[in-house]
Amino acid sequence: MKVTRFSTTDTAKLIRKEVKHYFPNVKFTVRSHSYSGGSSINVSWVDGPTSKEVDLVVKRFEGASFDGMIDLKSYKPSVFTILEGSTLPVEVSYGVDFVFTNRELSSEFKAELAEIAQSILDMNEHTKGQIFDENTYYKNLATNFDFAFDCGFGGNLIWRLAINKSVKVGA
Numbered sequence: 001m002k003v004t005r006f007s008t009t010d011t012a013k014l015i016r017k018e019v020k021h022y023f024p025n026v027k028f029t030v031r032s033h034s035y036s037g038g039s040s041i042n043v044s045w046v047d048g049p050t051s052k053e054v055d056l057v058v059k060r061f062e063g064a065s066f067d068g069m070i071d072l073k074s075y076k077p078s079v080f081t082i083l084e085g086s087t088l089p090v091e092v093s094y095g096v097d098f099v100f101t102n103r104e105l106s107s108e109f110k111a112e113l114a115e116i117a118q119s120i121l122d123m124n125e126h127t128k129g130q131i132f133d134e135n136t137y138y139k140n141l142a143t144n145f146d147f148a149f150d151c152g153f154g155g156n157l158i159w160r161l162a163i164n165k166s167v168k169v170g171a
Helices: 008-022 051-061 107-123 134-143 145-164
Strands: 003-006 029-035 038-046 064-067 072-075 079-081 090-094 098-104
Touching (some): 008 051, 038 051, 051 098
Parallel strands (some): 038 098
Antiparallel strands (some): 079 090
């Protein structure tokens, strides 16, 4: 059976099409990079879906994996997929080694998180009245055990919101 091979550039075009399909109201930047040891694609966006959600869409285009324990890049076998315009599965090999995703948080979204953090601080009797400052707050969580113990749930909640919360788009 003939294997259809996609170059890094063609794979980037497929990724653009997929993220536009699954996240139509989010602007993505998709950039391909070729270098002596292979190639990669960087996918970035602001707010919108979580990295995990985007990874589910774009990581299937990776043609290699890397095992840092033994410093080894391994190539993935070709996959079967139904290409646009065909009715039967076709064996496909993607030319890009790795696909990286990077979600940025806007200042508006950070302000929303700061409001949530402040309300958590105000709920705790040990931190009530303390003003939220993201640099000091996270430093205290990391360096002051008693503070981290008292506010650990709040700190974890803020972290989970920052990592996992998707901003509603197109509303």
